[in-house]
Amino acid sequence: MLTSEKARPSVLPEPRLPDAAAHAFLSALKKPTRLLVAISGGSDSTGLLLALKQALETANHPLPHSLCAVTVDHRLRADSTKEARAVKALCERLSIPHRILEWTGEKPRSGLSAAARNARYGLLAQAADTLAADAVVTGHTLDDQVETIAMRAERSTEAALGLSGMACATLYERRLWVLRPFLQTTREAIRTFLTDAGETWIDDPSNDDTRSERVRIRNLRLEPDLAAITGAGQARRELSAQAAGWIARHARPVGMQAIQISLADTPAPTEAVRHALSTLAAILGGRPHRPAKTALDRLTTHLAKTGDFALTLSGCLIVRRKANLFLTRERRGLLPLPLPAGERRIWDGRYEIANHAGTDLIVTPGPSMAIAADLPHRMRTAMLANSPHIRTSEGKNDISGDDFAITPRLSLFDPFLPDFELALADGIARLLDREPAIACPV
Known part of the structure; x- marks a missing residue:
């Protein structure tokens, strides 16, 4: 994984053991927080629940935090209901309030993984409301992070975006922060922690199914470069802040989701300007993804010249007149x-x-x-x-x-807003006369 020298952290991070990660996470919470642990019964989520439980009991944290838990039964395997009940028994033994929520109804034949993910987060939000939780915590590990980065590297159009991996905090549907305390903790360390505590976990057979891209990547046994991962995350955060600053200085609204941008002080599109324009195009076009690199290159090629032009990008009409750029949703594809x-x-x-x-x-x-x-x-x-x-x-x-x-609505950010992009999302929200994101707990 490549990062610039500027992006690499001056102090190289080290992987954290589960108990240390739990203590550090709880200490970072800004106010008393009720945490909803998403637990499947696998080693990662079980280790997270136990580590947080022990940290709350053994450390003198200045704020009174509390735990509750939820298991989402996707009803995709014959044993899933039995496994959910086993998790419920564990939580009862640990005196942690627990709920089981089921993904009911017909499952799609294609796009099952994405549909399951959307259903899971919807149910987590429902559980958070029921249990009065302030945030969700998940057991994603350093191993998961390495796999995610490897998969995104194959598809990402901009290196800083894909190689940053999962964010430590992600805002779901503008209402619920999802936190990942174990992103610097290995699965091996978690399993050692559980074994030493005399606890067991459930092995999901789908984790061995090589039809899954993630499983194939996992089988490569890639070594994590935590410094590079941290550097890429910092680079993405800096890119977002620079893009937000450029928008604040140059953009103004000229109608409902219509924007005018002054190009007077932008002689050539920088990486931050590209990031700002691709983000605005996706949001004003109502798209969940930024435009492809080739399409964005076409825009920046036009911008490097002095003449007027008009083109569409991700459903967004972009018109240049002299030293101004105008953006709004194109007319095509608008349905009742x-x-x-x-x-x-x-x-x-x-x-x-x-x-x-x-x-x-x-x-x-x-x-x-x-x-x-x-x-x-x-x-x-x-x-x-x-x-x-x-x-x-x-x-x-x-x-x-x-x-x-x-x-x-910010189509690019509202479903899942990684905290890397918080500055940019809030900047565009202000431009479109909308409230900024709710405060992150950490």
């Missing part, structure tokens, strides 16, 4: 969305809309509320049909503003 009474849904990846009326509504594309006459023609044309319009299901406009609520 039924909005049943009392429900909240996402339209076009860009808006979260709640129906407070006693009747069904429908969201359709329509004109922005205010379109400046001095905007480029293609921008004005796009803005005539890229904003949400709320009507009754019969197509009538006789509803009041109290019948619905519209909140801008």
Whole structure:
């Protein structure tokens, strides 16, 4: 794994033993915190639960933290229910409140892993509400981190993004922080810790299934370079901060999710400018991923020249006029969305809309509320049909503003916001007139 000398930490980190990792994590919490441990019964999550339990009992932490636990039964294996009950018995023995939540309903034939992940985090959020937890903690290890980086290295379009791996803290759906205390702890150390404590764990047979990319990477027995991982994380954080700073200095809103950027002091696109523009394009286009490197290269090639241009990138229309760049959602691909009474849904990846009326509504594309006459023609044309319009299901406009609520959504960040990108996400939220992320517990 390659990192710049600037990005490498001056003090090289060392892998942490489970008890040391648990103590360090609890000491880093900023206020009294109720932690929801996501435990499957495997060695990593079982070790996390036990290490946190022991740390709370043996150390004099200045803040009164507490634990609860949840097991998500995905119902994908015959033994999953029995294993969940075994975890419940462990938690009862440790006097830790525990819940079992099941992923019910029909499972998809394709994209099962992604669907299971989305279901799991939704259930974790549900459990956090039930158990009044402030944050979720998961047992992801240094081994998991190495595997994640190896897989992302094959696909990442920007090195600093893929090689940073998993963040120690990730905000789920703007409401719940997911924390990973064991990212500097090896699985071997966790299993030694459990064995010394006389505890056992459950081996998931899917961890040996070589049809999985992660299992194939795991079987390579890659050695972790903790200094490089830490350096890559710092580099990504710095890149995010630089991109956020550039946006704050150069960008201003010119309508609903429409932005003008001054290029007067940007003679050539730097890495931070590329990161800012690719992030803005994804969010204004309502996409969950940044554009591919080849598409971003096409934009920066145009920017390096002096002439005007117009192009689309990840669903975002980008227009240059003299020393200004204008961005908004392109007109294509905007579809109507039924909005049943009392429900909240996402339209076009860009808006979260709640129906407070006693009747069904429908969201359709329509004109922005205010379109400046001095905007480029293609921008004005796009803005005539890229904003949400709320009507009754019969197509009538006789509803009041109290019948619905519209909140801008950051499609790239709202599902999962790694703390590497917190500065950039908050900067764009301010630009789109939205509240910043809730405070991270650590």
